Amino acid sequence: MKIAILSRGPGNYSTKRLKEVALARGHDVRVINHAECYVTVEKSRPVVRYRGEDLIDIDVIIPRIGQSITKYGTAMVRQFEMQGVYTTASSIAINRSRDKLRSVQILARADVGIPKTVFARETSDLDDVVEQAGGAPLIIKVARGTHGNGVVLAETRKAAQAVMQAFYVEGVNFLVQEFVAESAGEDIRAFVVGGRVVASMKRQSLDDDFRSNLHQGGEGSIVKLTDDERKTALKAAKAMGLSICGVDMMRSDRGPLVLEVNPSPGFGVEKVTGRDVAEKIIEHIEQNAKGIRRKDRIGA
Numbered sequence: 001m002k003i004a005i006l007s008r009g010p011g012n013y014s015t016k017r018l019k020e021v022a023l024a025r026g027h028d029v030r031v032i033n034h035a036e037c038y039v040t041v042e043k044s045r046p047v048v049r050y051r052g053e054d055l056i057d058i059d060v061i062i063p064r065i066g067q068s069i070t071k072y073g074t075a076m077v078r079q080f081e082m083q084g085v086y087t088t089a090s091s092i093a094i095n096r097s098r099d100k101l102r103s104v105q106i107l108a109r110a111d112v113g114i115p116k117t118v119f120a121r122e123t124s125d126l127d128d129v130v131e132q133a134g135g136a137p138l139i140i141k142v143a144r145g146t147h148g149n150g151v152v153l154a155e156t157r158k159a160a161q162a163v164m165q166a167f168y169v170e171g172v173n174f175l176v177q178e179f180v181a182e183s184a185g186e187d188i189r190a191f192v193v194g195g196r197v198v199a200s201m202k203r204q205s206l207d208d209d210f211r212s213n214l215h216q217g218g219e220g221s222i223v224k225l226t227d228d229e230r231k232t233a234l235k236a237a238k239a240m241g242l243s244i245c246g247v248d249m250m251r252s253d254r255g256p257l258v259l260e261v262n263p264s265p266g267f268g269v270e271k272v273t274g275r276d277v278a279e280k281i282i283e284h285i286e287q288n289a290k291g292i293r294r295k296d297r298i299g300a
Contacts, residue, residue: 001027001289002057006034006076007064014267017278018062025282030058035069039079046082060086060289062281063094064264070098086289088281093241094263100143100175103240103261110239112232113257115177115250119143122168126161134178136160143173153179180257183250187259188223190233190247191269191277194284197233199275200225201268220272232256243288244281 003022007015010031022029032050040047048055061080065073078091096102101119108114118133130136136157142150154160160176167174185205190197202223225233233247236258246265249256270277 001059001285003027003029003060003062003285004055004058005029005031005062005064006073007031008033008035008066008069009064012064014264014278015064017267017270018281021276021278021282025286027282034063034065034073034076037076039076041079046079048076048079048083055080056083058083058085060088060285062088062285065094066264067098070095086285088244088285089242089263097240097242097245097261097263100141100260101173104175106239107236107258107261110235112236112239113252113255115139115180115257115259117178118176119173120164120176121173122171126164127157129164129176130157130160133176137179137181139177139179140164140167141175141177142167143175180250180252183252183257186250188225188229188249188251188256189220189265189269190225190229190249191245191265191275192233192237192242192247193244193277193280194288195234195238195243197225197230198280199269199273199277200233201272220268222273226256229256232258236261244284 005015005018009015015031019029019031032055037048037050037055040049058080061077063073063077065077074091074094077087077094081087081091096106104114104117116134118129120129130138136159137153137155138160140152140154140160140163152163154163164174164176187203189201189203191199200223201220203220229249232249232255236247237243237245240261242261242263246262248259248262250259267277269275
């Protein structure tokens with residue numbers, strides 16, 4: 001098959017691993033910088049252009065769309081979808097997973113455990129927001145962010161109100177979530193491919209940072225998921241309409257709570273666990289790219 005990896009970082013570990021495995025399995029692979037793509041739209045002829053050529057002979061795309069370019073990147077994915085190209089993550093699934101409010105709404109509707117969350121913008125009822133989220137300490141995060149950026153731990157009610165007031169002044173949408181003390185500085189990443197968890201790791205901050213992201217200096221280690229955690233990860237992936245994703249969870253006294261479903265997770269889990277995640281993804285593509293594509297029924 002002719003596979004295009006949509007990535008702005010050809011030297012990125014995840015991109016290199018996908019290309020390496022796909023080539024080894026006999027596929028024709030290109031890494032395409034989706035930021036440099038553009039589209040022409042006319043009746044019955046959806047075209048993606050890249051460096052002066054039409055991208056019309058591609059069988060599969062693997063979107064590795066960064067947070068900062070989600071809107072533009074998913075527009076390119078949507079154009080490929082209009083051509084009938086198989087994609088490992090639909091444009092609509094990428095968009096809704098990147099919208100923190102939309103994602104927790106979908107997960108809550110699917111009966112997936114999540115931290116108690118309040119969404120706000122220009123409210124003067126800051127006391128009530130704090131109360132509805134369970135009281136201080138609280139996690140406050142901008143509605144769109146990644147790698148742990150845009151996330152603040154407010155340890156007191158006064159601190160929480162100050163942070164929310166700052167967001168209010170800037171006109172920023174924000175989420176306020178309960179702080180799960182028993183899981184502070186630690187979470188679990190379950191890597192899902194085709195309805196199976198193919199690798200999992202625990203991420204732990206190395207200092208007193210409440211964030212455990214590897215991008216924030218956290219350390220990964222092998223972890224064995226409980227049956228409940230495994231089921232929660234698969235349920236979350238299905239709810240978000242993502243066959244390939246990273247599901248981040250916290251262990252709480254009331255069971256696993258999903259923090260995020262990432263449509264283009266990094267492959268750090270390979271280095272931690274020794275599992276060949278890239279091969280599982282290419283195998284999944286081989287088994288499904290020629291199949292009948294199902295219509296997304298979850299909504300935007």
